[in-house]
Amino acid sequence: MLRLEGITQVFGGIRALEDVSFTVNGGSITGVIGPNGAGKTTLFNVISGLYTLTSGNVYLDDRTITGFPPEKLAPLGVVRTFQNIELFGQMTVLENVMVGLHTKSTSGIIACAFKLPGHLREERIIRERARHWLDFTGIGELAGTVAGSLPFGKGRLLEIARALALEPRIILMDEPAAGLNSRETADLAGLIGRIREAGITVVLVEHDMELVMDICDDILVLNLGRKLAEGTPREIQENPAVIAAYLGEG
Amino acid sequence: MKREIVKFLILALLVLVVPLLLKGGYLMNVLVFVGINTMLAVALNLLLGFAGQISLGHAAFFGIGAYCSGILTATFGLNPWHAMAVAACAGTVLAFVVGFPILKLKGHYLAMATLGLGIIVYIVFNEAVNLTGGPSGLSGIPNLSVGKTVFDSDTKNYYLIWGFTLATILLSLNLAHSRIGRALRAIHDSEVAARVMGVNARLLKVRIFALSAFISAVAGSLYAHTMTFLSPASFGFNFSVELVTMVVIGGLGSIYGSLFGAVLLTLLPEMLRTFQDYDIVVYGLILILMTMFMPGGLVRGIPAMIGAVSARRGNGGNEHA
Ligand SMILES: Nc1ncnc2c1ncn2[C@@H]1O[C@H](COP(=O)(O)OP(=O)(O)OP(=O)(O)O)[C@@H](O)[C@H]1O
Ligand SMILES: [Mg+2]
Numbered sequence: 218m219l220r221l222e223g224i225t226q227v228f229g230g231i232r233a234l235e236d237v238s239f240t241v242n243g244g245s246i247t248g249v250i251g252p253n254g255a256g257k258t259t260l261f262n263v264i265s266g267l268y269t270l271t272s273g274n275v276y277l278d279d280r281t282i283t284g285f286p287p288e289k290l291a292p293l294g295v296v297r298t299f300q301n302i303e304l305f306g307q308m309t310v311l312e313n314v315m316v317g318l319h320t321k322s323t324s325g326i327i328a329c330a331f332k333l334p335g336h337l338r339e340e341r342i343i344r345e346r347a348r349h350w351l352d353f354t355g356i357g358e359l360a361g362t363v364a365g366s367l368p369f370g371k372g373r374l375l376e377i378a379r380a381l382a383l384e385p386r387i388i389l390m391d392e393p394a395a396g397l398n399s400r401e402t403a404d405l406a407g408l409i410g411r412i413r414e415a416g417i418t419v420v421l422v423e424h425d426m427e428l429v430m431d432i433c434d435d436i437l438v439l440n441l442g443r444k445l446a447e448g449t450p451r452e453i454q455e456n457p458a459v460i461a462a463y464l465g466e467g
Numbered sequence: 468m469k470r471e472i473v474k475f476l477i478l479a480l481l482v483l484v485v486p487l488l489l490k491g492g493y494l495m496n497v498l499v500f501v502g503i504n505t506m507l508a509v510a511l512n513l514l515l516g517f518a519g520q521i522s523l524g525h526a527a528f529f530g531i532g533a534y535c536s537g538i539l540t541a542t543f544g545l546n547p548w549h550a551m552a553v554a555a556c557a558g559t560v561l562a563f564v565v566g567f568p569i570l571k572l573k574g575h576y577l578a579m580a581t582l583g584l585g586i587i588v589y590i591v592f593n594e595a596v597n598l599t600g601g602p603s604g605l606s607g608i609p610n611l612s613v614g615k616t617v618f619d620s621d622t623k624n625y626y627l628i629w630g631f632t633l634a635t636i637l638l639s640l641n642l643a644h645s646r647i648g649r650a651l652r653a654i655h656d657s658e659v660a661a662r663v664m665g666v667n668a669r670l671l672k673v674r675i676f677a678l679s680a681f682i683s684a685v686a687g688s689l690y691a692h693t694m695t696f697l698s699p700a701s702f703g704f705n706f707s708v709e710l711v712t713m714v715v716i717g718g719l720g721s722i723y724g725s726l727f728g729a730v731l732l733t734l735l736p737e738m739l740r741t742f743q744d745y746d747i748v749v750y751g752l753i754l755i756l757m758t759m760f761m762p763g764g765l766v767r768g769i770p771a772m773i774g775a776v777s778a779r780r781g782n783g784g785n786e787h788a
Pocket of ligand 1: 257
């Protein structure tokens with residue numbers, strides 16, 4: 218479904234990614250792992266159009282999306298969350314998710330300023346859908362809270378709810394379990410499972426190995442910007458190169 | 468939503484009855500300018516408070532609206548309403564043209580670019596003597612009229628301009644509570660996340676800049692036809708800073724706050740005539756103090772302060788009990 222071909226990203230002298238090729242299967246949960254600085258976030262930034270990649274290609278169902286900016290990827294169903302949560306801090310939780318429905322509505326400045334009937338109908342639907350996704354992620358009771366004042370774990374869930382509101386085909390999550398306690402992590406695993414059941418393909422960067430091995434179908438291992446290995450959790454756990462890299466790091 | 472409507476109706480009622488209480492007089496003239504400044508502050512707030520993009524040159528759009536209307540009517544004899552339409556278009560088009568390159572800039576760079584725009588336009592007003600009359604000004608601008616009614620007195624102008632002001636407030640409130648308003652605030656808080664959500668931040672910023680310029684140019688046109696005389700001094704850097712101060716005092720992202728800021732900063736100098744020459748210093752001080760102590764503006768800050776004080780009282784009471 219999502220195919221990476223020879224992705225190379227160079228920053229000045231740093232080769233953050235070098236010739237990474239990989240395919241994400243539709244409907245799967247794919248884990249991207251690797252030591253700090255391996256290039257995991259950079260890979261997400263490249264796919265989601267935040268960086269102009271040095272060379273290589275990104276395909277969504279054989280259609281090239283190389284170099285598409287994020288606002289062009291959103292309507293195609295590619296969305297992501299951030300390692301350092303990027304919430305709309307001064308807006309309420311509900312409003313955050315309503316922004317996630319931006320592409321589901323079309324009223325322009327004039328329709329909104331004059332409250333044309335079509336706009337009012339849209340607004341009602343947006344509100345309903347946003348509430349649905351808050352309930353889906355289990356933070357429905359926080360709808361009226363200002364996002365900037367949320368505890369960390371809830372903030373992560375809100376980021377996921379907001380991304381889901383786009384009804385994406387694929388969601389990229391950058392370390393969704395970082396900073397969560399073990400109960401929150403277990404809840405997150407359940408949530409990711411339900412996201413997949415909703416027909417959304419999941420790619421996640423994660424350091425929590427237990428979580429990754431538990432829920433992922435496929436794993437991509439990066440090290441120093443290069444692909445070190447790929448395979449099922451079992452294959453990865455037995456891969457000598459991966460073991461060496463992780464032991465070397467420790 | 469109901470509360471919003473009630474709030475607006477109260478404001479509209481207030482606008483209607485104030486002239487009856489004042490029974491004409493000098494203050495009516497001041498209130499005309501309060502109306503114009505409110506339009507400008509609300510317009511700037513859409514850009515600064517909602518989208519989070521600074522403009523230190525907004526007086527330029529006000530001036531372009533004013534001079535377009537003034538020149539087209541006084542020199543070329545156009546109907547004032549037609550002139551207003553042309554003036555509004557001119558402001559909007561200029562904003563689109565300069566908006567695309569300069570709104571790519573962020574923070575200080577955007578501030579510098581808009582500052583530069585303001586200065587250039589101000590220089591043109593001064594130097595294009597053939598058109599603008601230069602520093603000695605442009606006179607003989609006709610009043611607006613509807614049918615047989617000519618808007619030539621303070622009271623008539625008051626109702627005319629506050630009609631426009633109320634419309635500006637209402638439409639801006641609607642916009643603020645819509646998907647566009649949310650997208651703008653999203654850009655303000657995290658542009659990258661807004662883009663990932665499918666908000667075309669680049670384009671939306673330019674469009675809101677253009678809308679802001681449109682409103683400012685209309686305000687400029689109203690100003691020209693009310694004053695019937697223009698000179699460049701009204702459209703300089705000082706006035707741009709004054710507008711920013713109004714928005715900040717009232718609160719970034721609060722439409723009623725902008726109204727409040729405009730009322731305060733228009734009435735205050737009238738009362739503190741002695742400060743006249745130091746107004747820019749006073750504005751600077753207000754800006755510094757506001758950003759330090761009340762970044763949400765007075766309209767949000769004062770209730771918060773009262774809340775905090777009464778909470779402290781409440782706690783104190785408990786300790787004693
Ligand atoms: N915008 C940038 N400019 C310069 N260098 C960058 C940039 N983004 C990433 N890098 C570099 O690329 C390398 C990979 O960084 P990246 O953030 O992708 O790592 P990561 O695998 O996500 O690590 P972590 O597990 O710590 O999040 C690092 O050496 C980093 O310093
Ligand atoms: Mg990272």
